[in-house]
Amino acid sequence: MHSVKALVINTSPLLALFAALDDLTVLKPLFARVIVPFEVAEELRKGGRFGFGVERFEAESWLEKRETATTLSPFMVEMLDPGEAAVISLALAEGIANVCIDDLKGRRLARLAGLRLVGSLGLLLAAKQAGATIRLRDAVDRMRQRNIWLSESLVRNVLTQAGE
Helix, strand or coil: CCEEEEEEECHHHHHHHHHHHCCCHHHCCCCCEEEECHHHHHHHHCCCCCCCCHHHHHHCCCCEECCCCCCCCHHHHHHCCHHHHHHHHHHHHHCEEEEECCCHHHHHHHHHCCCEEECHHHHHHHHHHCCCCCCHHHHHHHHHHCCCCCCHHHHHHHHHHCCC
C-alpha cells in the first residue's frame, strides 16, 4: 500500500526548512501526511547539530510525530545515524514511498531500498512549483547563514529549475 501523499522526513531537512523559511507549512500542499519518526523528533528536540527550530517544530501540530521508537535492523544501525535509519525503516514498514533525506549515505540506501527520495532543496522547489511564494535564492542564503551545507552544483541546478 504505497501512499503518494505521505512523506517520512529526517532531521536535517526539517532544520534546513526552518532555516530557509522558519516554517514547515510549505509541505502541507505537497503531502497529506508528513511523518516524523521518534528518533528524528528526539534528535531535533536535543538541538540537532544547530540548536534551532525546536519551538517551531513543537508548534507544528499537523506533523505526525511518532511517540515510540522505530524498529531498526542491525544493518541500518550500522550504516546510518538513528534518524536516517528510522526514516528508511519506517517508510519500508508502512509502505510509504516518499522520504526526505539530505545525507549522501542515507540517500544511497533509500534509493537501494526503492524509496522515492527528495532533499530539502527539492522540497522547496516542489513547493515553489506548486505555487508557494518562495524565492529559492533567498532560502539558500538563509540556509547557509545557519551553517546548512549545500553543494554548489545542486544549488545551481535547483535555481535554474526554479527560473532564478
